[in-house]
Amino acid sequence: MDPTDVRNPQYYHKVVDCQWACPAHTNVPEYIRLIAQGRYTDSYMLNRMSNVFPGILGRTCDRPCEPACRRGRVDGKPVAICRLKRVAADLRDEIDDRLPQAPAQKNGKRVALVGAGPASLTVANDLMPLGYECVIYEKLPQAGGLMRYNIPAFRLPAPVLDAEVDAILDMGVDIRYEMPVTSLKALLAEGYDAVFVGSGAPRGKELDIPGRWDAKAQIHIGIEWLGSVHFGHVETISPRVLIIGVGNTAMDCCRTSKRLGGTDVKVVARRSRPYFKASPWELEDAEEEGIEIVENHAPKRFVIEGGKLVGMEFEQLEWTEADGKQKSKVIGTTVIPCDEVILAIGQDNAFPWIERDIGLAFDPKWDMPVVDRTTFMSTRPGVFFGGDAAWGPENIIWAVEHGHQAAISIDNHCQGVPVTDRPPDGMNLVSAKLGMHAWSYHNDYNPSSRAKMEHEALVKRFSDVAVEVELGFTPEQTAAEVQRCLNCDIETHFTSTLCIECDACVDVCPVNCLTIAPDGRGEADLRARLSAPAANPDQGLYVSAALPQTGRLMVKDEDVCLHCGLCAERCPTAAWDMQKFDLIRAVAGGLEHAI
Amino acid sequence: MTSIVKPPVKHPSLPRNALGLTRRDYEGAMSTLCAGCGHDSITAAIVQAFWELDVPPHRAAKMSGIGCSSKTTAYFMKQSHGFNGVHGRMPALTTGANAANRDLVYIGISGDGDSLSIGLGQFVHAIRRNVNMLYVLENNGVYGLTKGQFSASADIGSTSKKGDENEFPPIDPVLLALSLGATFVARGFSGDKAQLVPMLKAGLLHNGFGFIDIISPCVSFNDHVGSTKSYRYTREHYQELAPVDFVPLRKEITAPAEAGAGDAMSVAMHDGSVVRFRKTPEDYNPRDRDVAYRHLRDHQRRGEIPTGLIYINERSQDLHTLNKTVARPLVELPYEELCPGNAALQELMEEYR
Structure with missing residues (x-):
């Protein structure tokens, strides 16, 4: 079998189940570690880099990360990832000096955004620091879209929403309230360099x-x-x-x-x-x-x-x-x-305000605009869609990711670069070894069970629609919950040329992830010959090159690895090492930078 | 050493044996041996063997003396009985324990120092007496615990880590056991569990003294280029004499002998399970001590390390049979029978007058 190519960032990315499942690929294990260290502001900023609205999402996210969480496969209950995000948002310090700023010198490009929901706000968040002039048209008197009008205040208090929306608008976004767009043709005639439609799926x-x-x-x-x-x-x-x-x-x-x-x-x-x-x-x-x-x-x-x-x-x-x-x-x-x-x-999209003769094709079956899944551009160059407006109702975190991707396209489009010319993701991979048996992360398995969110008493919560139901985690709950995270981003990294096939890693692995096996007839054959059943095809097999002494292969089933590092601790030659993986995502204007 | 103990969680679909236990239930404390030590691999093979045999952990006794090898009894089956005795005296302790309670499964773990130097006298007499136990000799050719001096099993010409050459001839425990009339003699390698686990299982069920010499590289002091007991050297000179399968009593024998193999040969164990030789060289017979001895010597002359189940005597009679001892363990005898009183003693004394 061909050895697994771990130089491709997507292999290790997939091992970080939560990050892989998150549409915006939030670096969950790292932000949880930052919370564990009491670095709430850093944790918040790391979140904000990918999901833009940590305080809002920490209360309302659909949490695709949690069903994916490896901890769920290990002891039945995933880490309370979403509510830990809220902890970072609740306990952070002032962040004004750390928020992205728009430069005084603009780049001369103007972008119109239709609707002030999470998708448009994300586009503005990504484009304003690059010098774009962003104009948002909003039909209602406040910004936030569905986050404001459809999510009740007992789940999402207005101050949390205001703070995160304002962080974007305060960069100098030109937002025009109570100005519904009634004609795309007319909007285009105003000479914008690009138009982004993030008007949601507003019709019940x-x-x-x-x-x-x-x-x-x-x-x-x-x-x-x-x-x-x-x-x-x-x-x-x-x-x-x-x-x-x-x-x-x-x-x-x-x-x-x-x-x-x-x-x-x-x-x-x-x-x-x-x-x-x-x-x-x-x-x-x-x-x-x-x-x-x-x-x-x-x-x-x-x-x-x-x-x-x-x-x-x-x-x-x-x-x-x-x-x-x-x-x-x-x-x-x-x-x-x-x-x-x-x-x-359910909800439907409605585009009565988009003329059908402006070179913007609609799918005749669903009466929806034809939008490219990668570039988010419609068939009319310069007009982009995202959020629920693109392919029907999804959720906030998807709208955010659409916004990030559309911002890359808009930036390309305005700078004369093809929208399909998208920079690939990068990664950092750095050994987590600090000493003989010391790692830069807490590698021991914590057997605590998932923290249960405390709720406001029923009588009090029914007294006013704005009384928030969830009270947030106590410091004790937070301290235990952060340690439930298995640190899946601290990857088991194998160097086959160093291996002496002593079996120490295979023997010590608490969850029987590892096998040294003769090569066979492909992955299915290999899966049938491992130390423990590798019955989850969604999880990768990490297959080494032929080992030096016998030519057999080191095979790791990623499924239930605890990332405890015992394989690396018991390895006499450091063929196994624990290495911290950081996905560096492409964003409008280049690559993400570390916080 | 490790910074943490092995987390208690296990793979959610780990198989269970007839007792409903997983392999993890047969583990012991965390090993404190050097990372990569062959002994840890043997420990894992022992865990696997006991688990596959469905031995209730509390019905086994782990015996050992002194040395890296002898520490390993702490690393498997934490619910089992155990005795960690004086250097080289494990055979006497096991003989005594076995005399008192013949119903337990005895496994003695020793090393080349514990067995071939300080405990050689004990070792050979346990063989002579055919004590019903499995004797595991974790053989690395070096005194690891005292920083790497040659042991009595170091080959002539093999070098220490610093480069000094050993000039004394080695004691080969397998030839020694064969020459002393041992009834079950095998050699394995810590790096080959596929071979080792069936041999351990057969040795545990053998009625009498089961002896397995296991090449177990010392990563810290004897895994270098001049060593003849390194991982690499062992793999390069490794010759499996006759591959065996262990077929437990409760499993129907259905698997055909491997295609193209020579005549397979089945040897019945005391409890009715079967050791099946997948193939044996034409003139080799593991039931014939002289043939086994000759084969070993032939391989050695060619510079090979012969491994496998080398000799087995299926009609072996253990010490209890030879001594005609009482059929039940002493612990189960009523006090009146165990100590019949002064009158009975006087009667016995009369017989000798």
Whole structure:
């Protein structure tokens, strides 16, 4: 077999499961180590470099990193990565002098950004320091987009949001509130060097079933209703509320209802729990607040009596799996009485303001602009898309990554470089050895179990929609949780020419990652001959060159490596070493610089 | 030494043996030997062998004397009985322990100093008596614990780390054991667990004195270019006499002999399990002491290091059988039987008058 090419930054990057899974590739292990050292500000700045909104994301992120976390495969529960990010944000010092600054001398290029959500703000964050002049058009009176209007204040307090949005706007972004763009053609005519569309997916999906239009005042669209609550247009709700849909917006709607007077709040889902779209922790938080989740009910009609909504009729479904597809069968109908209904069954994009004759192609099937997955450019050069506006609803962290990538393209486009000409990622790889058996990281395995977030008492949290529910980790919880991190970025690095095949590493490995095996017929064959089953094909095999004495191969299954460094400590020739991996990402204007 | 102890977590799908235990359950304390020591590899092979044999750790006894090798009993099966005795006296201790409790599985770990210098007298008498135990000699040809002097198993012409040449002839423990009538004689290499583990298992089940000499390179003092017990030298001169498989009692024998191999040969163990020789050279017979001896000498003359299960006597009778001792361990005998009192003693004394 060919030896694994660890000079390609993506091999070791993939070993850092959390960083690999994070759309913005946040350097999670390093920021957790910085928290462990009490360097909260450094940790915050490291976060900010990739995800721009650590305080916001530390409370609201969809956390793709956590299901990926190696600790989850080792002891069942991932590290509480997301809430540790909040620790850094909560405990940081003033950062004004460390934030990127826009130069006084501009580069003469003007970029228009449509919508002041996370995608546009990220573009501005990356382009302002390079001397671009950024103009954001926002239809609402405040910046933040979905982060402000759709995420309730009990999950994301306004001061946290304001601080992180202002950090970008204060670089001198020209933001024009309450100025919706009604014509892209007109905007383009203003002579911008580039236009970025980050206007989100602002239209809540409709449920056009009988009765929908007969009691309009009692039936709401989830994201619109949340916006109305934010602006104070809606201050109360009736006691019996049904939420249709079981995504994260549904969770925000049901929990907000509880705070506005809803006493009997039910979330109704078509499918059963394993298929719910909401994150498991958001479901748990809703249930903790006494919200009932009704499974396998498909809406049939709104029940209207005397012009008033009195309930909803549902078909009760039974799901069976056939040929790998889920099929439903109606096994009955039922009416659930209610006073108001909130529809939270998804969001659509809407581009009525983009003319179809300006050389910007739309996909006829979905009526969505055709956007390149790498460059984020539409078919009209100079017009870029990102966030939910690009390919439909995702989440904040994806919008941030779209913004970073679009900023690279916009910079290229404005500087006359092809947008496809993107600098590759780099890496630093430095030995973590400090002495005989001393490493520059805490290599011992900590058996603590995952810290549980404390919540505000129910009575207090229902008193005001702005009372934040999650209280943050205590110092003790933080101290234990940071040590649960396995330091996957401290890589096991092997130099085959030094190996004397003494088996010391193989014998000492607590999780049987290592095998010295004769070469065989490819990876599948090798996987079948390892010290312990290597049944997770998502995780790489690190295969050495032929070993000097017998020509066998050193094979490491990355799956459950604890990064404890014992292989390197027991290696008599330092063939195994622990080396700190740093991914250096390409950003607009060059490569990231270390904090 | 390591900076941390081995974390308690294990691979989530590690296989379990008939007792429901994983290999990790047969481990001991962290090794304090030098990184890369062959002894640690042997320890891992012993862990594997005991685990595969489903020996309950509390039914085994680990015996040792003094030396790097003798420290290793601390590094496996922390729930087992153990006795770390005086230098070279492990055979006597094991003989005594075995006399008192014949039901335990005995493994004695020794080194070339402990067995071939200070303990040579003890070693040869344990062979003579055919004590039911597995005797592991971790052989590195050097006194590692005292900084690298030649041991009694160092070959003529092999050099110390500083370059001095050894001029005394070595004691070959395998030839010695064969000549003394040992009933199970094998040689392994710490760097070849595929060969070592089946031999350890067979040796543990052998009814009588099972002897395995294991070349176990000393990384600190005897792994250099002039050494004849280095990893590289051993691998370059390694000759497997007759590869064996160990087929435990409860496993059906289905695997056919390797294609193209010579006549396979099966030797039944005391408990009904089988040691199967995958192939044996045409004129080689591991049941014939003289043939085994000749083969060893032939290989040695060619400068090779013959390894494998070299000799086995399946009709071996251990010390208990030869001494016609009571069938049960003494600990299980009622006090009245174990110490029948003055009257019985006087009766016995009468017999000798």
